[in-house]
Amino acid sequence: MLLKISFWALLLKLALSATDEFTFNGFRDVNLSMDGLAGITSDGLLRLSNATMHANGHAFFPVPLRFKRSLADNVFSFSTTFVFAIFPEHPLLGTSGFTFVISPSKDFTQASENYFLGLFNRTNNGNASNHILAVEFDTWYSPEVKDIDNNHVGIDINSVISNKSHHAGFTSDDDGKFQNLILLSSQPMQVWIDYDGIDMQFNVTLAPLWTPKPKTALLSSTINLSSIILHHMYVGFSASVGTSYSYHYILGWSFKMNGINAPDLDLSSLPPLPQNLTSLEKHDKILSLWMPLAISLFVLINAVGVIIMVVRKKKFAEFHEDWELEFESNRFSYEQLYKATGGFNDKYLLGIGGFGSVYRGLLPASKVEVAVKKVSHESKQGVREFVAEIVSLGKLRHRNVVQLLGYCRRKGELILVYEYMPNGSLDNFLFNQGKPTLNWSMRFQIIKGVASGLQYLHEGWDQVVIHRDIKASNVLLDSDMNGRLGDFGLARLYEHGAAPQTTNVVGTLGFLAPELARACKVTTSSDVFAFGAFLLEVACGRRAIEPNKQEMEQVLVDWVFANWKKGMIHETRDPRLGEDYVLQELELVLKLGLFCSHPLPSARPSMRQVTQILNEVAPLPPLLPYQCHFSGIDSQLHNKPE
Structure with missing residues (x-):
């Protein structure tokens, strides 16, 4: 009997099965499918929203995962954990929220913002044909969708009206008491979402960062997902903002299929959060208590100058080794590329691929437009050969080949500089x-x-x-x-x-x-x-x-x-x-x-x-x-x- 499944179809299935488990301790150089307000910061934070109002943002793992052996079978067990933080425009005023979502599609162009969380609209909200499972972290009280308060976690199935919800917090393993958590606190928190495909038990657990996973889940519900989850589904995040804005950040994320314990995140490796206004004010008060009032203005100015020099040196630090002397004419300084791209500002971001982020830049001295690509390179072995090849490639000259102009080295990172192509890819x-x-x-x-x-x-x-x-x-x-x-x-x-x-x-x-x-x-x-x-x-x-x-x-x-x-x-x-x-x-x-x-x-x-x-x-x-x-x-x- 002739084999009916093509070689390439088998290769596709093998590739998809290989992505049933992943761990991202930060998102620098991670390939995600993003739209709307979503983006990745230069520090490696996944930012689902920004200072824009009345808009949505989505970020998904780029390929669908297999949740069933066949459409008629039960859903596999799965588990995920992630760390998030929400920075509001106003400390006491939230605006919608964000979700972890499992969906048959990454296309949410028809979704509404505000309390629809970037997942539904007035027409399809509640439709069984949505096949959407989400866990919402809501910071806005919307009576029209039966919210319990403005600081809750909920399980949503095909609708923004939660099947089950609870005020945000966790039960302490030490004394068994429930402790409130404020989602809008700008503090990082960790979430664990687990589904047991045999017992059909769905659990959501929340805790402050660095707190071990509590034994008691915040939300626990028996749900048969077989009619909700399809054979292949996408996993990711959705965020929505309304009349005021919030920054929704994801610091790290891991996911595991066919298991109830997602890989642990390396919390010490997660990217740093931006420092909010409140923490800056506290820091200034502490400094003012310890700073002698009698210190002279001259000494203060000199001290600040030294700090600026140290910070500047650290900020623009590069890796230089003796063997690089022969390549010096092909090397750009990090400070030069930093200024050319406005500090690798997101507004100059041309694209993000599996091997790095590309920024548009204007070299300060020559005013030549360039494309600057940041490539992760943790291994010291082979760097010399790699740089030698990069410099050699810079000698290529052909009307149908983009010229590689040079490189720069930082810790764990190589930066490549190309001539800029105005019409993109x-x-x-x-x-x-x-x-x-x-x-x-x-x-x-x-x-x-x-x-x-x-x-x-x-x-x-x-x-x-x-x-x-x-x-x-x-x-x-x-x-x-x-x-x-x-x-x-x-x-x-x-x-x-x-x-x-x-x-x-x-x-x-x-x-x-x-x-x-x-x-x-x-x-x-x-x-x-x-x-x-x-x-x-x-x-x-x-x-x-x-x-x-x-x-x-x-x-x-x-x-x-x-x-x-x-x-x-x-x-x-x-x-x-x-x-x-x-x-x-x-x-x-x-x-x-x-x-x-x-x-x-x-x-x-x-x-x-x-x-x-x-x-x-x-x-x-x-x-x-x-x-x-x-x-x-x-x-x-x-x-x-x-």
Whole structure:
């Protein structure tokens, strides 16, 4: 019996099962799906809201988790813990609140703010079709939704009206007495949410930070979640603000599926909270008591000057080692980049990916616009080689390659400086409905430009450069909308003719060549495989993997191949193109994408062949159905469809 599940579908399922447990001690360099007011501060705090009023913010783990074996089964046991703090505009006046939420979708564009908590609106509030489970931390008393007070925790099922709620606090293990907690206190608190899938027991526990988990839960309820939780669901947070604002911060978060004890957070590693006005006033009073009144103004000014110098030195401290002297001309100072980005201010944030945050900057002296990427790098081993490769990559010169200008080193962090691309990344134009649609002519030119740039990396420079992360989000557009391959943070360099060395498998699911799972050796052929997925992204206007779609449509290459077998490959084009495309070019790109995605490395074309095919210098070889049998294609079919 033929195997019906494709190789890529299996790979997707394995990837999803690998994310059933995670721990974030701070959110610096963490890849989350965020919208609205949500963002990550430079210190690594997840901020769900800001000083904006009447708005929402959402942050989700980027891929859905599997909560059931099948739709008919009971929900698995799960557990999560997180640390939060709420900073209100007015110490005694709250404004809605935030929730931990489990939802079938990350899209809450239709949700209302204020007491709807950014989850529902007047039309869908209470609908069983929502399939939403949330735990609310509410700081606003709303009689219309039957709130018990303005400082409570509640369990919400498909509605903002809580099934069960309780005044915020905890029961002390020492004396058994209930102790109130003020959610608006600006103090960090820890939450534990546990669900026992066998006993169907749902518990919510709250305590001040550094207090062990109380034995008695704040909320405990028997709930059968089987009709509420679907097969795959997203986990994350939602926050809402109304007539006044509050800053809702999450400091750390862990989650575990198939278990009732989420991984412990390392509380000592959590990012610091901003210092609020109240604590500053107290600090000033303490200083005034101890500061001798007779101290002279001259001494005071000098003391302040010394403090400023020490703080400044610590603030702009960098890592320098002797071996870096040869790279000094390629190094930027941290102070220079700090000023260029306004202190890595969120308003200059261009994007956040799995490997770092990117900021727009203006170099103070030259007034040159740059893109500054902060990359976490905790390991001392290999840093010298990494920096040497970064400096070497700075010598690349090609019209379709973003130039790497230099680097900076901090403790546990590398900062890369690129030339700035004013039109941002290609994926914004392909997948962001708010951006104008790229016509086919522009897409085809971008494809040919990226192919030319990748051929240069593989063949046209002193060393072989293997990019390792080719995808639409790493193709940037200059002022003339030319496609330029960027983000060389994962690139590897080899001498021409040398055998690639074994390395860690990194990259993006859907773009990883199948041989990497076996050999862990990146080659130019593995880059070609990723380029094939990129071609399909551009032509189809779809991401390489979309878990929310039907099973046969989740993996883009499988879906395109299935349509090719039926003689309908052109039907996979981006519907936003309408009829504005050249059929011959469109089919060429789609078939070339499948050809580059061949499961056997030896069967894939080189980038030189790819550019020749795109420029009609060489013909596209025939593609046969049996060539992709590793992707679940019926290997018994050998006749090309009419």
